[in-house]
Amino acid sequence: MTTTSKGLNVSLEPHLVDALKQVQNALPEELKAKLSEYVAQPAKPIIPYELLQEVSQWSRTPGGKDKLGSKSMNPQDYSMVSLLAGTTTSPEKSFGDYTPPPSPEKQAADRARERKAITALVNSIFSIFGAGFAAWWASDRTGWRDEYKVLFGLAVGVIVAISEGILFLIWTSRGTSTGSRKSDDGRHKKDDADTEVESKEQDEPTQIIKASTQQDEGSTLRQRHQQL
Structure with a gap:
């Protein structure tokens, strides 16, 4: 677990709550107790990044894969990429406005x-x-x-x-x-x-169309003269 992830929170979106509730009963008791604090009704607006990382790490273990497979659940659905999709990092923090560099x-x-x-x-x-x-x-x-x-x-x-x-x-x-x-x-x-x-x-396409139209009209007139 990297030190940069400590103290970070993730917005607990509705689709993330549903995914965590589906896997909650399959988790170890300690991890299940931690997760229940956030997904229990009413669900909290944020969840620690470290907790999601623990769930993702468990889903890659042999025991986690077996439990997920027995419930017809895909372990890839609990990778960090899947869990963090559509979420916001540290929504409770107020970051400064972005100042673009001068031209x-x-x-x-x-x-x-x-x-x-x-x-x-x-x-x-x-x-x-x-x-x-x-x-x-x-x-x-x-x-x-x-x-x-x-x-x-x-x-x-x-x-x-x-x-x-x-x-x-x-x-x-x-x-x-x-x-x-x-x-x-x-x-x-x-x-x-x-x-x-x-x-x-x-304007260029318009000019091309006009030129082609004029050429077509000129060729048509020549054909008429030849027929006469």
């Missing part, structure tokens, strides 16, 4: 946007340090004290950093809206292309 177009757009964002950040860092160093170097000719030169360079760097941050936020917001519009346009274009292909495929 290839959206993935490509996201990767391109990430590369642009990284490039913009690197350029901003170089701009900040470059502006600060340029301000410090330019203030060297003013005769200021060293601490004033450093403060001036830092102030210029902070101003450039703030401006770069604002520009980056604006670029990010515009890039997000543009990317969503492009993906929507791409989906619409794809749908339009599929519609055009379908319409062409539908």
Whole structure:
């Protein structure tokens, strides 16, 4: 018995209840007592997967095959495939909603946007340090004290950093809206292309029929002229 089946339940469908009731009296006493808790009226909505597995394993034993054969019952009807047919695994559990993966177009757009964002950040860092160093170097000719030169360079760097941050936020917001519009346009274009292909495929048989009809009419007219 695998560890993955522990704790799993199976929905006890009406056809499964009937199948288990038919084999209940042929089971060993211990297994019969376990099964009676679930198939007795009113039947429970679920049954442990392990219990069904025990019934299936018993049906494959020599003693189980003999008892089932004496009651004109087929052991294959109690295999796990037959018992689990039409049932639901763990219906009492609430699984999360399935989130489909993004389309290839959206993935490509996201990767391109990430590369642009990284490039913009690197350029901003170089701009900040470059502006600060340029301000410090330019203030060297003013005769200021060293601490004033450093403060001036830092102030210029902070101003450039703030401006770069604002520009980056604006670029990010515009890039997000543009990317969503492009993906929507791409989906619409794809749908339009599929519609055009379908319409062409539908028109081709009509054109063939028209061409064949025209050929038949032309041959009929020639035959009439020959007869005249």
